[in-house]
Each structure stands twice: as structure tokens, then as C-alpha cells.
Amino acid sequence: MKLEDLKQRPAGEPMVWLTAMGLALGTVMVVCLLWVIFVNGITVFWPKPVYQLELDANSTHRVSAETNVFAGAISMDREITGADDGTREYQFFVGNKDIYGFMYKFVPQADLVESDRTKLTQPKDIMVAERLEYGNAIFYPVSMQLGTNEVLRAETPDFTTKLYALVEECNERRAKYTALEKKDIGRINHAIRKIDIQIKALTANKTTKEVQADAALTAQIDAKEKEKEKWNAEYEILAKQAEEMREAQEKDSLTYRLVTGEEKTLPLGDFVHIYQPNQFGFGDKVGFFVSQFWGFLSENPREANMEGGIFPAIFGTFVMTVLMSIAVMPFGVLAAIYLREYAKDGLFVRGVRIAVNNLAGVPSIVFGAFGVGFFIYMAGGTIDRLFFPDYVASKVPYFGTGGILWASLTLALMTVPVVVVSTEEALAAVPRAVREGALACGASKWQTIQRVVLPASAPGLLTGLILAMARGAGEVAPLMLVGVVKLAPELPIDSVAPFIHLDYKFMHLGFHIYDVGFQSPDSEAAKPMVFATTFLLILLVVVMNLAAILIRNHLKKKYSTSAF
């Protein structure tokens, strides 16, 4: 026995490295993707310091034609493309779109005056304001006009405290009148719309003369009109209340001056949040971050989805995914049971199985088109004809148009293969001994499946559900055809009877990303929104999957067969 012989390496060892490399590559890609989304999505909410800087006299990168001075927060810091000497340029968020016409400005480091190149100055008193329109403003306050005659100068010691308190008051008032408009006035609008459709249905296909000639019809219409008037009267009262509150928003106003010298006066009701980022300690920053993040989660979008929160999109995605799961699970599981347990293996069954598997490879937009044709026109149209003749007569589709129900069913159809395949696998994994045990006790085949096989394969079924949810929640293309909209005025579940509105159009995170990222005029401003929305979509999918995984683990503990 020679050492040389013993040093022979076993065959195939390098393959281990190859497999490890494959896994490592995949992991690195996934981690990088998640990291980029996470960092970019989460830093949107972290307050950034605002700098006041001066440009060289001959710089071409002025923010304002009048002066070399400008203020902004750095949103990007990069090497100039093509520069070999490592000179850098900054992208500043300068805000004040209403005055400058843009919100972002690239400034090369070399264009800054000598002193600013080494140390960027952060003025303490500079303020940043989130507004209802035109995005953020960066300014120094000048004065506040309280009511018609009282003026509070910015130099007054309690100026900022007072300003913040008044803005907070405006926010509360805004919340109140939005709730009023959404809930109560929304309910009235619903009722009025319904009556309108009924009236339209009554007069459909009839000329004015015919209507006037028919006394019974006229009486009917009059009754409806009376009903409508009653609602209108109620509406007037509420609308007046809302109007009063809206007017109160205009009562006080703030005059501010930009770093570049322009002055502007805005009513306090136009501000959402005013803060001084350069005075923030760490605690303040964390607090700001939390409140911004929460606002993003819980608020409605503003300004063509570019500002504000994305709550309707989160909610829409969630409701759609839940509806999809409710639709796909029974359907897929029953199909899989027949396929695995009852169907005799043969050419036909094999064909069905191949077809089901290939269904997973059909482009999702095809499912969207099918959804329009089958669900919306055929199913929806039939439902309208059978149950909502008023809507058909007045040519307003009720179910015969895109909505959350049709979107969910379309996605359910798309994810059926996932559920069928994983259910089949789960059923096949139930040990034969357990089935035989049940049959030997005198159980019929169905009883065996129902009482023993299905509970034992429940964890596997949930795996199918998890995969289906992950696929369904992230899908965008088919949804654009079957009910997703850029801005949905109402949520699919609300406080107006019948509470769950399956016919409503809805917002969706995936579509929101597409809309904000690729359909908005200001792509720079959209970038942080896109990252944050993507981050939230992934978070939502993760949370829903975690819930399913927890249930699955619970079931596994309960049903895991120690035998085999």
C-alpha cells in the first residue's frame, strides 16, 4: 500500500463545488435584490439634513436665475459619468416645485464655492414642509397671519410651537371632513346613483313624449325624484358642514421665503407636516421615521399617487389575494383529489395532467384577456341581465365591468395549476398504510379521503396555497384588464351596506409600482415611491406567507404521521 494510491481523490468531488456555487449565486442574487429594495425603500422615510449652499459665480447649475444660493437635501452622491479624476456630483432635492418647476437638481461638487466643497452648511432654522400640492417646500418662515388681522412674526419666541399646533389642528379638521365626505356623503351618493339608474331604466327606450303620455310612468318617476330630493336635502346639510370645515382650513396662513429669495403665502390647511430636520436629534429622527412610515402605510395617495400613502393599494392587494385564495383552494383541491384518487390512470388523465401543468406556462396577460371575455362579458353580463335589469336598461354595467371579484377569479384560474400540483403531491405522500388502516375499519373511499387523507395532507395543501398567494399577489398584467385602477375612490370593503363590494374596482401594489414608476411625469420623484411600494409589496407577501406557514407548522405538528 503506497501513499500515492491512498491520495487518490474520490471521483465527482468537484461537482459538490459546482452545486454549492449554484446555490451561492442564487442566494447572492436574491439577497442583493432584497437588500437594494429594502435599503432604498426604507431610507425614503429617514429624515435627511437640508443644506444651504452657494455656487461659483460662473456655474451653470443655478437653481434660481437670481442667485447662486440654494438649499436642498442630498438624494444621491455619485461620481460624474466619464470623469476619470473621481470628481463627484450631488443630486439635491430642492423641492418648491411650484416656484422652480422641478424638484431635483444635479450639481457637480466643483461648482460649489470653496468653503462649501469641504463642509456643507446646515442652517438650524430652515424648515421643510409637506404640502397637499406640489410636494415638499424648503424655506425660512417669515410670518403667520392668524385670522384677518393678527400677524405673528417668525422671530416671536413661540412661533414654531404655535405653527406646529395650528398645522396639527388643520390635520385633525381635514381628517374629519374627509371622513364625512367619504362615509356619510359617500352613502348618500350611492343612494342617489341608484335612484338615477332606476329613473334611467324607467325612461329607457322611450322618447320624452312617450314618457309624458304615460301617466303611471310619470308618477313613478316623480316618486323617485322626490326620494332623490330627500337625499339631496340631506346631502346639502352634510356638504355645508364639510364646506365650513374646508373654509376654516383657509383661515390662517403662513408666509415663507425660499433661500433663493421668493416669498409665498399659503393657508395652513395646505400643509400636512412642517419640521426642521437640522434640529433633529436621533430620537426625533426615529420618531419622524416611524410617523412617515405609518403615514405611508395608512394614508390615501395624493397628487396622482406621487405623494401620500398607499393604503388603498395595500388593502386592495390583500383583499384580492384573500378572495383569490378562497376561490382557488376548493377548486384546485377537489380537482386534485379526483385526479389523484379516483381517475383511472390512462391517456386521458395523463393528458389532463399535462394540460394543467402547461396552464402554469401560459402568459398571465392571456389569463387577463380570458378574464375579460369570460368573467366580465359572459359571467358578469349574464348576472347583470338576470339580476340587475335596471343597470342593463340604463346601460351602466354592474358586474359586467372589471372589479375585484373578476380580478380574484382570474388570478384563481391562473394559480389553479400550482394548487393542483402541490395537492396531488401532498395526497401521494400520505402513507398507504394509513389509507389501508381506514379502509380496513370499514370506511368508504370518500370517508378515507375526507377523514384521514385530507387532514394528513393539510400541510401540503397549505404549501400550495403559499405558492399560489406568492404568485397571485405579485401579478400585475392580467389585473390591468380585469379591474385594477390607478386611483380607486372607495375601498372594496367599507362601512356602506352591503359592506363587501365585489363589483368595485380596486388599487393594487403591483400596478401602483407600474403606474408611479413608469406613468408619472417626474421619474426622479417617483423613484423613492417605487422602492417603498415594492418593499411593501414584498413585505405583504412575506407576512401573508408567514401566516400560512405558521398554520402549516401547526397542522404538521397535529397531523404528522410518525409512522413511515
Added chain:
Amino acid sequence: MTTLMSEPETQETSKPQPADQTAAGSTEDKAVNDSETLIEVKDNFGFNYGSTQVLFDLNLRIPNRKVTALIGPSGCGKSTLLRCFNRMNDLIDGISHTGDITIGGQSIFDPALEIISLRKKVGMVFQKYNPFPKTIYENVVFSLRVSGRNNKALLDETVERSLRRSALWDEVKDRLHESALGLSGGQMQRLCIARAIANEPEVILMDEPCSALDPIATGKIEELIDELKTDYTIVIVTHNMQQATRVSDRTAFFYLGKLIEYGETTKLFTNPQEKRTEDYVSGRFG
């Protein structure tokens, strides 16, 4: 009975011709007489998986309220025969049989017979314990539940009776509503026995019930079999010849799908009439 035993074996040694088989049957009649017989395999029972024949020309009578052991080397068809008794083989595609099996005089291949009703009369315990992923209680009452009997008092009574009968009651009475999967292997097998007797069957089929158990658990199951035979007819397939001698009253030795020798256990083990039986029970092959 013992003297009669020798005769079929001699028949087996000679060419198994139809006439001899009938003769074997007739001698068996004396071995297990009509009144004692519960299960009868007759008319040269044969069994095929597709085109492969696995059982040939079987004729035997299994006595009521006795333990009958089926022994033989792997692949000899003893499990197949056992699974014919409750028609468990029906799960497999392409099976066919010749001849007949009767239980209590009733042919089990009668087209009018419901397999489910048959299985309620013929319980089965499997090689590997296979409790359902349910509570101990639900495991025992499973057969009642599937026949639609959900009366709480009846179920409770059945659980206690079956668990007592399978000598498990004292060990599990405080955790009837916990998962059956938390029991030890031996306990699970006794639970499976309790499950099989909950329905009050006439016959209990046991397919190597102790092969997955340690010696202590095996001992308990064997004791249990001994007790159960007062009320039930037990047919047990075993690889363990000591076990066959310990628990069974009668033993049938199978080889390559044929019944080689069938008789009283003590007789078959101490004084086998057949060379192959002798070789097998003395451990020379198998």
C-alpha cells in the same frame, strides 16, 4: 385431529393433482370439522396479480375462536391470502381469483356483498402500526364514526371496552384526547388492535403485527392475542417461528404460493410431515 394432519401433507408431497386436492380437502374436514370452521378457503383457491399467479390450489379451513398462524418464507403468498379475507387486495388493479372463500358460510366474493360491510366483520392489524393522525379516542371510534354511529355514550363505552380489551386503558385513560402519534410503538400497535375490535368484528387479521416492535412490546401483543382468541378468530401472518409456536393453535406453512402443510402448531413444529416444512421450521432456509 393430529392424526388427520399428516394426510394432506402426504398429498402435497405427491403431485398435487385435482383428485388429491379434493382428498386433502376431505381430510381437512376431519381436521377442522364443519361446526368449528369459520373461514373456508375452497375449490382450489388461486389468486393472480395480473398475469402472475401467486396462490395455487388452496383448500383450508380456519377454525372459529382459535389463532391460526400463516408462516412461510418471504413471497410465499401468506400475506396475499390474509388480505383476501377482507378483500384488501381489491385496491390493486388487475387482480383475479379462482375458487372461493367463505366466512361463516357466506362467500366473500358474492357480487351482492358490500366490501365495506365485510371489512366491518373482518378487522385488520397491519405490519407497521398505522394510527390515524387523530386523538386516541377518535382512533378507536373511527370505525363507528364511519358507519354513522355518533352516540356519545356508545362511543365512550366502546373506547373504554376496546382499550381495556387491548390492555391499553390504564396507560392512556388520562390522555384519550391527545394525539395518538405521541404513543410508543407498542402502544400504537395495541391502539390499532383496539381500533380493529371497536367494531366487534368476527375475525381479526394480523399481518406481522410485531415485526416493527421490540421484544417487550412484542410480548405484550402476544399476551393480548392469547386473550383475544376467546372472543375472536385470529389469523396471524408471522415471520417469527417462535411467535407462531407461542401464540397459535394451528399453523399453515406456505411455500411459493402453495399450502405445504397445515395442522396443529405443536405437531407441525415438533413432527413435521413434510421435508420442506422441517427444513423451514428448523431454519435451514427461509
